[in-house]
Amino acid sequence: MAAALNIQKGTSKHSAYDLRDPNAEAIERHTLAVIVDNEAGVLARVIGLFSGRGYNIDSLTVAEVDHHGHTSRITIVTTGTPAVIEQIKAQLGRIVPVHEVHDLTVEGPSVERELALFKVTGGGEKRVEALRLADIFRANVVDSTLESFVFEITGTPQKVDAFAELMRPLGLVEMARTGIAALSRGSAGAP
Amino acid sequence: MTQMTGAKMVVQALRDQGVEVIFGYPGGAVLPIYDELFMQSEIQHILVRHEQGAVHMAEGYARSTGKPGVVLVTSGPGATNAVTGITDALMDSIPLVVLTGQVPTFMVGNDAFQEADTVGITRPCTKHNWLVKETDKLADTIHQAFHVATTGRPGPVLIDIPKDVQFATGTYVEPRAARTGHYQPRVKGDREVITRLVEAIETAERPIFYTGGGVINSGDAATQLLREMVDATGFPITSTLMGLGAYPASGKNWLGMLGMHGLYEANLAMHDCDLMINIGARFDDRITGRVADFSPNSRKAHIDIDPSSINKTIRVDMPIIGDVAHVLEDALRIWKSRGRKVNKEGLARWWAQIEEWRKVECLRYKGSDKIIKPQYALERLEALTKHRADRYICTEVGQHQMWAAQFLGFEAPNRWMTSGGLGTMGYGLPASIGVQVAHPDALVINVAGEGSWLMNMQEMGTAIQYRLPVKQFILNNERLGMVRQWQSLLHGNRYSHSWSEALPDFVKLAEAFGAKGIKCADPADLDDAIAEMLAHDGPVIFDCLVEKHENCYPMIPSGEPHNRMLLGEDSGEDAIKAGGAVLV
Numbered sequence: 137m138a139a140a141l142n143i144q145k146g147t148s149k150h151s152a153y154d155l156r157d158p159n160a161e162a163i164e165r166h167t168l169a170v171i172v173d174n175e176a177g178v179l180a181r182v183i184g185l186f187s188g189r190g191y192n193i194d195s196l197t198v199a200e201v202d203h204h205g206h207t208s209r210i211t212i213v214t215t216g217t218p219a220v221i222e223q224i225k226a227q228l229g230r231i232v233p234v235h236e237v238h239d240l241t242v243e244g245p246s247v248e249r250e251l252a253l254f255k256v257t258g259g260g261e262k263r264v265e266a267l268r269l270a271d272i273f274r275a276n277v278v279d280s281t282l283e284s285f286v287f288e289i290t291g292t293p294q295k296v297d298a299f300a301e302l303m304r305p306l307g308l309v310e311m312a313r314t315g316i317a318a319l320s321r322g323s324a325g326a327p
Numbered sequence: 328m329t330q331m332t333g334a335k336m337v338v339q340a341l342r343d344q345g346v347e348v349i350f351g352y353p354g355g356a357v358l359p360i361y362d363e364l365f366m367q368s369e370i371q372h373i374l375v376r377h378e379q380g381a382v383h384m385a386e387g388y389a390r391s392t393g394k395p396g397v398v399l400v401t402s403g404p405g406a407t408n409a410v411t412g413i414t415d416a417l418m419d420s421i422p423l424v425v426l427t428g429q430v431p432t433f434m435v436g437n438d439a440f441q442e443a444d445t446v447g448i449t450r451p452c453t454k455h456n457w458l459v460k461e462t463d464k465l466a467d468t469i470h471q472a473f474h475v476a477t478t479g480r481p482g483p484v485l486i487d488i489p490k491d492v493q494f495a496t497g498t499y500v501e502p503r504a505a506r507t508g509h510y511q512p513r514v515k516g517d518r519e520v521i522t523r524l525v526e527a528i529e530t531a532e533r534p535i536f537y538t539g540g541g542v543i544n545s546g547d548a549a550t551q552l553l554r555e556m557v558d559a560t561g562f563p564i565t566s567t568l569m570g571l572g573a574y575p576a577s578g579k580n581w582l583g584m585l586g587m588h589g590l591y592e593a594n595l596a597m598h599d600c601d602l603m604i605n606i607g608a609r610f611d612d613r614i615t616g617r618v619a620d621f622s623p624n625s626r627k628a629h630i631d632i633d634p635s636s637i638n639k640t641i642r643v644d645m646p647i648i649g650d651v652a653h654v655l656e657d658a659l660r661i662w663k664s665r666g667r668k669v670n671k672e673g674l675a676r677w678w679a680q681i682e683e684w685r686k687v688e689c690l691r692y693k694g695s696d697k698i699i700k701p702q703y704a705l706e707r708l709e710a711l712t713k714h715r716a717d718r719y720i721c722t723e724v725g726q727h728q729m730w731a732a733q734f735l736g737f738e739a740p741n742r743w744m745t746s747g748g749l750g751t752m753g754y755g756l757p758a759s760i761g762v763q764v765a766h767p768d769a770l771v772i773n774v775a776g777e778g779s780w781l782m783n784m785q786e787m788g789t790a791i792q793y794r795l796p797v798k799q800f801i802l803n804n805e806r807l808g809m810v811r812q813w814q815s816l817l818h819g820n821r822y823s824h825s826w827s828e829a830l831p832d833f834v835k836l837a838e839a840f841g842a843k844g845i846k847c848a849d850p851a852d853l854d855d856a857i858a859e860m861l862a863h864d865g866p867v868i869f870d871c872l873v874e875k876h877e878n879c880y881p882m883i884p885s886g887e888p889h890n891r892m893l894l895g896e897d898s899g900e901d902a903i904k905a906g907g908a909v910l911v
Contacts, residue, residue: 173508176458181450188451219638226635232455232475232510 165194165215166241167248167318168225173233174200174208181231182210191216191224195250195293197315207235211318238320245321251314252296257284258307266306273299284309333462334359334493337426340469342369343502346397348388348764349373350381354401355441356428359493373764373793376785378405380757382412382483383783386421387761390744391719393546395422395476396761402428403441406487407448411751413483414452418748419569420544422481424472425453431491432460445487454482460489462497470505479512480633481544512632516649516657524604524628524645525662531602532673533625533680534562537585537614540569540747541607541631543740545651550740552655553606554578559659560669563681565593567608568732569747576736582681586614587883588729591689591892592681594881597622598889599680605629607651610641611748612910620888630654689881689894690733699850701727701802701873705734705774708800711857717769718742719762723755723779726808726879731774753782756799760786763795770798770861777803777830777870787840790866798860799868804875805830812878817908833870840866848872885910 172178179198186193195213200206214224221239228237240246254275256266263285270277270287273295279286289299293316300311331339337360341349348371353361364372375381378400385396400409406427416423430439446458455475459465465488472484528534536557542549550573557564557580564574565585574581583590585597597603603625608614610629615621618640628645629637637646647654662668692702712718713736720735721744722728728745737743744762746754759773773780780801790797810825837844843863847856847870860867880895886907 177446177450180447184451219642223635223639226637226639230633230635235509 160218163215163217164221164241165213166221166239167246167316168212168214168228169238169240169318170210170212170228170234171236171238172208172210172231173235174206175233178208178231178233179210181233182212182228185227185231186212186214186224189223189227191220195315197317211316213316240318240320243320246318247321248292248316248318249290250293250296250316251288251290252300253278253312254287254289254300254303254308255284255310256287256303256307257309259283262306266303269299269302269306275299329499330496331499332359332363332494332496333465333488334363336462336466336497336499337469337488337493338363338367338370339499340466340502341397344470344473345394346370349397349399350375350384350388350761351399352378352381352401352405354405354428356402356430356490357399357405357426357488357493359490360399360426360428360488371764372399373760373789375757376788377783378408379412379753380760380783380786380789382409382416382423382425383751383754383757384761384764384786384789385423385425386412386416386419386754387721387744387758388765389416389421389423389761390758391741391762392765393741395424395473395481398423398425400425400427401441402430402445403443405441406443406445410448410452411749413449413485415746415749415751415754416483417452417454419746420481420540421483422476423483424469424476425449425483425485427485427487428493429458429487429489432489433491435489445485449485452483453485454480456485456487458487458489459492462492462495465492465497466499466501467505470500470502471507473502474505474507475510478510480541513648514632514650514653516630516647516654518657518661520645520647521654521657522661524647525658525665527602527626527628527645528560528562528604528658528662529665529668530670531562532670533596533600533677534560534602534604534674535582535596535600536562536564536574536604536606537566537597537608538564538570538573538606539567539608542570542573542651543607545607545632547740549573549607549650549652549655552652552659556655556659559667560662561674562604562669563596563678565589565597567611567614567747568745570608571732571743572737572740575738577738584732586611587616588733588879588881589883590733591687591881591894592684594883594889594892595684596681600625603627605631605643606655607631609636610639612640615640616883616891617886617888622889687894689892692877692880692895695874696850699848699853699871699873701730701804701877702734703850704800704802704853704871704873705730707853707857708772708774709735711854711861712770712772715770717766719744719759719766719769719771721745721755721759721762721771721773723773723775723782724750724752725776725779725810726804726812726877727774727776727802729809729879730802735774752779754779756780756783756797757786757789759797759799760790760793760795763790763797764793767795771796772798772800775799775801776808777801777805777833778807778827781831784836787837787842787866787868791841794865796863796865796867799866800860800871801833801869802871802873803830803833804873804877806875808877809879811876815878816884833868837866837868842866842868844868844870846870846872
């Protein structure tokens with residue numbers, strides 16, 4: 137049941153308190169939002185920290201979010217035991233141009249979205265079926281030739297995965313994914 | 328709004344930061360800055376012989392004064408040679424500002440002559456670094472660099488300055504106008520957790536203070552507060568290699584250093600305590616031994632200014648993020664206001680137990696009247712120099728370093744300079760020069776092994792040039808002693824490449840540099856020889872020929888807990904088990 141609802145084992149995603157067992161050995165998946173000064177080398181510092189200390193990166197996105205204040209938001213999806221996740225957050229916090237580190241997985245409910253582009257080639261019934269499935273998934277056609285479509289789809293990583301699986305037998309030849317962007321739900325905003 | 332060249336700005340910014348001395352080596356990409364140095368006399372420049380030496384000198388200067396050390400080197404090889412020293416400073420939390428020249432901005436990325444990606448190379452080994460591309464940002468960046476290096480957990484920072492930025496003219500800003508931005512680490516600890524710590528102090532039966540370099544980095548106030556707290560509570564105190572001197576070695580509550588080559592009573596007390604109060608130490612692997620069996624029955628408090636040190640290897644019950652001086656001040660005030668309570672009966676039993684452990688006399692060694700035992704050499708050095716309040720000790724890395732930590736007593740902080748985290752052979756000679764630059768009239772001794780000492784021996788030239796009377800006390804066993812010890816414990820006495828068949832004649836070497844050389848091989852001559860070294864008003868290389876096969880004990884073998892220490896008489900054959908053999 138928990139798996140179907142996509143609730144990570146051992147997390148307290150729906151509680152204001154972090155009730156996880158710090159000694160647990162279970163691997164957890166966490167989404168971190170890191171607010172940084174948009175300066176040369178800052179992404180290298182973050183990536184270097186993960187590779188140098190042997191942490192995992194499942195997904196990483198980065199873009200400037202405040203042009204006036206020169207700050208960027210790095211969204212990192214990482215996995216590890218609770219102790220490792222705590223260490224990752226503390227190590228990120230030590231980087232001088234890092235302003236804030238938010239663990240969206242424990243700070244409350246959050247939304248995650250990913251954008252992907254799929255190139256599907258083929259003709260006949262497969263081409264019709266691809267278009268029909270794209271409609272069901274609310275994917276947009278952003279480029280079209282007589283033998284191909286480029287679909288744009290936005291959604292949770294699971295939705296993007298599901299769409300990719302369906303497109304594969306229908307002539308999927310190339311795909312590009314942005315990685316995850318995530319925000320906490322509700323009215324409170326981090327800077 | 329003062330306009331000036333970037334090169335002039337560097338010198339002006341250093342002056343405004345209160346810098347009195349820099350350690351450096353010129354080269355093509357820093358010539359404009361050297362030209363500015365030539366035209367002033369406020370900042371002294373110490374010309375080194377190798378850039379690694381410059382960084383270790385700056386470390387010695389910083390550790391013995393509490394002020395940041397400053398280094399100036401050129402691009403490419405100048406910067407890469409500095410990397411070992413910078414990494415050393417990062418591991419030991421030493422504040423340094425390293426200035427490197429860089430090829431001009433329009434040539435960056437072209438594989439230009441003496442170009443290296445300095446900020447890329449030093450990103451993982453600095454606390455922070457900057458490549459300055461505009462002269463207008465240079466002064467601001469230098470001021471920020473001093474702020475970052477010296478606040479929070481101190482560390483080395485690096486500023487890479489392309490040559491065209493040094494030549495161009497820009498606007499100078501003063502330190503107070505500089506943006507120190509959002510980097511303002513928290514110094515006050517959480518009162519609620521501090522109160523829990525005080526409650527634990529009131530009831531603990533077997534407490535221990537476990538202190539580290541953070542106490543010394545925090546400053547003199549932290550040292551004073553620590554001494555007050557230890558003496559007022561009557562708790563025993565031990566310290567890491569980095570923290571020696573914060574509590575005086577002559578203090579009645581002092582157990583001696585803990586860790587892999589720490590004292591038996593200190594390690595046993597750590598293992599059996601019921602309250603461990605970690606102040607500015609980081610549960611390093613030299614301290615913990617096998618993590619799963621580390622002090623199994625204690626509640627643990629950890630005071631550290633760096634949040635990432637908390638719960639990194641050992642989970643603690645009372646994490647307190649803050650500056651040692653601030654936290655100890657709060658803890659003392661709360662403890663006093665609640666009536667200065669401790670568990671007197673429990674403490675009396677605890678001290679009785681510690682006295683039992685002390686009877687083991689873990690530093691005992693077999694004396695000799697024919698050959699100088701390294702421990703004996705250090706005992707005599709201690710006896711003949713400990714009366715001097717201005718004694719500063721540096722070390723290289725290896726057996727001699729551990730013996731120095733065991734046999735020399737430190738009464739004050741900032742008197743002991745040793746490479747702890749990185750274990751950098753070649754640290755001690757340049758560090759001793761940096762200390763002597765900061766304290767020209769002090770007695771500065773580098774306790775060395777001949778292997779380490781040779782790694783940066785070129786810096787004797789620096790000592791001669793600036794008339795720095797550093798004493799190089801080399802315990803010469805013609806072996807890489809610690810390597811040999813591990814080969815004997817772990818690799819069946821197969822001494823693979825752990826000795827040198829071609830050592831220099833150190834007396835002649837000293838004379839070649841223009842220093843005094845002294846050689847001593849007979850225990851009967853040792854006191855006179857040391858007295859001769861101390862009496863000489865100039866640099867001395869003291870070649871002390873010691874027992875070649877002495878092992879350093881006590882020792883916690885790799886992969887073992889604190890209560891499984893090896894003492895001197897134990898057989899070394901199967902001391903380290905398979906699981907521990909992979910550890911260093």
